[in-house]
Structures are given as structure tokens and as C-alpha cells.
Amino acid sequence: GQQLNQSPQSMFIQEGEDVSMNCTSSSIFNTWLWYKQEPGEGPVLLIALYKAGELTSNGRLTAQFGITRKDSFLNISASIPSDVGIYFCAGRSQGGSEKLVFGKGTKLTVNP
Amino acid sequence: NAGVTQTPKFRVLKTGQSMTLLCAQDMNHEYMYWYRQDPGMGLRLIHYSVGEGTTAKGEVPDGYNVSRLKKQNFLLGLESAAPSQTSVYFCASRARLLAGTTDTQYFGPGTRLTVL
Numbered sequence: 001g002q003q004l005n006q007s008p009q010s011m012f013i014q015e016g017e018d019v020s021m022n023c024t025s026s027s028i029f030n031t032w033l034w035y036k037q038e039p040g041e042g043p044v045l046l047i048a049l050y051k052a053g054e055l056t057s058n059g060r061l062t063a064q065f066g067i068t069r070k071d072s073f074l075n076i077s078a079s080i081p082s083d084v085g086i087y088f089c090a091g092r093s094q095g096g097s098e099k100l101v102f103g104k105g106t107k108l109t110v111n112p
Numbered sequence: 113n114a115g116v117t118q119t120p121k122f123r124v125l126k127t128g129q130s131m132t133l134l135c136a137q138d139m140n141h142e143y144m145y146w147y148r149q150d151p152g153m154g155l156r157l158i159h160y161s162v163g164e165g166t167t168a169k170g171e172v173p174d175g176y177n178v179s180r181l182k183k184q185n186f187l188l189g190l191e192s193a194a195p196s197q198t199s200v201y202f203c204a205s206r207a208r209l210l211a212g213t214t215d216t217q218y219f220g221p222g223t224r225l226t227v228l
Contacts, residue, residue, distance in 0.1 A: 004154070006154075040221065040222070041219075041221055041222070042116070042202050042204070042219025042220050042221055042222055043155070043202075043219050044219070045216050045217065048216070088154055088155070090154070090155075098143065098145075098160050098162065098168070099157055099160075099170060099171060100155075100157065100217075101154075102154030102155045102156070103154050104152060104153055104154050105152075105154060
């Protein structure tokens with residue numbers, strides 16, 4: 001089946017630093033989504049991307065849909081302690097499938 | 113609005129026992145989903161529903177059954193639980209995609225299931 005490779009698996013950073021994480025796929029996606037999950041809760045959608053090359057921001061978060069349609073990245077600028085959590089990418093392939101494929105997540109720790 | 117709620121929050125089963133997880137949403141969403149999340153893994157789709165009375169298989173459907181008798185509820189059943197079904201189960205729902213709307217799936221808080 002389809003798989004997403006998300007990296008890095010974990011990050012330990014100082015407050016104020018910028019963060020970058022990415023997802024790559026062996027197949028083409030027509031939708032890329034980025035979620036954040038905090039302990040004991042379900043994932044919450046951060047950014048949705050629908051067009052190759054699209055660059056979208058949500059506050060200090062910026063995500064891009066890769067030109068090849070096989071990758072996406074998420075940047076967090078000037079991190080703060082409440083950015084702690086697990087960030088997941090998810091993709092939907094062409095054809096209107098309901099099936100989202102999720103990456104394994106990037107666990108972010110921010111030291112004050 | 114409560115959003116998406118799941119019951120129970122925690123459950124411990126013995127191998128071979130059966131149980132039903134309930135998901136309820138009050139947003140009048142057409143689509144509902146059941147995922148499982150295992151340590152170090154992303155979410156994997158078990159079953160989903162595109163409307164009342166309809167269900168479809170996801171990525172990992174074996175050992176599970178679902179029903180969508182009412183639009184607001186989506187039930188996940190385990191007929192004979194196995195240790196491999198120890199996981200955190202998440203329900204999600206979303207509205208039908210219309211032009212200009214985003215792909216937001218709203219997730220419940222999860223059910224932590226342990227099968228001994």
C-alpha cells in the first residue's frame with residue numbers, strides 16, 4: 001500500500017528556534033494535510049494543501065505542497081512551549097479516495 | 113456543540129470478548145471514519161462511512177465491523193478481541209466537500225483499548 005515517510009521522527013529544540021519537518025511519498029498525492037496531536041487528544045488539522053507548489057501559512061506555521069506532488073514540508077517559526085506535540089502529515093491520492101494515508105509523526109519537544 | 117465524542121474512553125478486554133465503541137457527532141456531517149493508532153505509527157483507517165446506512169472498508173478492516181444506522185452515530189464492533197487489537201481508536205467526521213471548503217476531519221478524543 002501507499003506509504004508516507006515523515007522525518008525527522010523527533011526533535012528537541014530551544015524556545016525561539018525554527019522547526020522544519022517533511023513528508024515524502026513514492027506515489028502522487030492531490031491533497032496534503034498537516035495535523036497536530038497533543039497527549040490524550042485526537043489530531044487537529046493545521047493546514048490543508050490542494051495544489052502543487054501551493055504555499056500556505058497559519059500563524060507561525062507554513063506548509064508547502066511539493067511541485068512533484070510527492071512531498072510536503074511544514075515549518076514552524078519562533079517556536080514556543082505550546083508547540084509541543086506530535087505533527088502528522090497525511091495525503092490523499094488522486095481519484096477522490098476517502099482514504100487518507102498518514103505519516104508516522106514527528107514528535108516535537110520545545111525547551112523553554 | 114460537543115463535536116465528536118467517543119465512549120468509552122478506556123476499556124480492558126480479555127481475548128475473545130466482544131465490545132462496541134460508539135462515536136457520536138453533532139455537526140450533521142455526512143462522512144465518518146474509524147482509525148487505529150499504534151505506538152510510533154500514524155493513524156490507519158479501519159472503516160468509513162459516506163452517509164447514513166453505508167459503510168466501506170479502509171486499510172485495516174479485518175476483525176472489525178461497523179454500522180451507521182443513524183447519521184450522527186458510527187459504531188465500531190470487535191466480535192472476538194485479540195491482543196493485536198490493543199490500540200488507541202479514533203473516530204472522525206467531516207462535512208461533504210464543497211467548492212471552496214477545506215478538508216477538515218474533526219477527531220474525537222480517542223478510546224484506549226487493551227486486550228489481554
